[in-house]
Amino acid sequence: MTTSTQIQLGARPVGTPTSEDFATVEVELPALGDDEVRVRNEYVSVDPYMRGRMSESKSYIPPFGLGETMTGGAVGRVVESTADSLPVGSAVLHSHGWRDLAQGPAGHFSALPETDLPLSVFLGAAGMTGLTAYAGLKRVAALQEGDVVFISGAAGAVGSIAGQVARRLGASRVIGSAGSDRKVALLKEKYGYDEAFNYKDAPVRKQLRDITPDGIDVYFDNVGGDHLEAALDRLKRGGRAALCGAISQYNATEPTPGPDNLANLVKNSLKLEGFIVGQHQDLQGEFAEKMTGWLADGSVVFDETVVDGIRNSVQAFLDMMNGANTGKMLVRP
Helix, strand or coil, rough: EEEEEEEEEEECCCCCCHHHHEEEEEEEECCHHHHHHHEEEEEEECCCCCHHCCCCCCCCCCCCCCCCCEECEEEEEEEECCCCCCCCCCEEEEECCCCCCCEHHHHHHHEECCCCHHHHHHCCCCCCHHHHHHHHHHHCCCCCCCCCCCCCCCHHHHHHHHHHHHHHCCCCCCEEEEEHHHHHHHHHHHHCEEEEEEEECCCHHHHHHCCCCCCCCHHHHEHHHHHHHHHHHHEEEEEEEECCCCCCCCCCCCCCEEEEEHHHHHHHEEEEEEEHHHHHHHHHHHHHHHHHHHHHHCCCCCCEEECCCHHHHHHHHHHHHCCCEEEEEECCC
């Protein structure tokens, strides 16, 4: 029998998750049935949205089951197959998540094109991460040529791509926030941000006001809390905000107060819209064509923080939630 090492949710976290909330198990895989494949994962994704799925509260996606293996994006290659559509060696994308070996019907796995880029790009810039940035800016925020754009959590998986996409879509000025001076320098020197600031240095509201004396047109929110409040102060009349995430509040055990300046929505005719990438899958073809070209010509670049060992998936997730990653956080089984 072939054995797969897998990470399961053992308990529902209260507040900040700990390693005790998870369990590492060895699962014996049965022989393949008809039209099935076995895949050795090369990269497994850990993402902020997974924190919400660890709770039982109702959301846009069902919670993880206790005692069940954590699901999520992963890429790998077929090592055994009874499916004509996915022969051995095929590169595939799937959602079986935190395990070194994945197995199931061929229909659960999507073939990927061969590329000079690492397969991990289909979990990041050319995958759900990149599509999130593209859909949020192009459709939700309706970014227009010449817009001034502010992106919070700009050195993270989505933020690091969003700033570059904003530029490709015609933004005249792109501003970002990050949690260290090293990341701030990276935003300006590598990702093409015009301005960036360390949100730990001073109140976000003050720093954003100083950097944007004439205001902003678009806000892409990955953080929530004080960043959303600051953006509401700076959005011009008719400004738009695409609310992608609120990582600053995911581990809260008590209700968090809302922004104190919501009256600005009325005063300045602002539009705030929350979204999830699954609502915008119709943009996939358009996005893939554009992003493939941008990656090929170097006009979009990406970073990854890679943790080795499937047994270290939990620590990778916890580190990502604490902002230890630059770009996409991945586990290499």
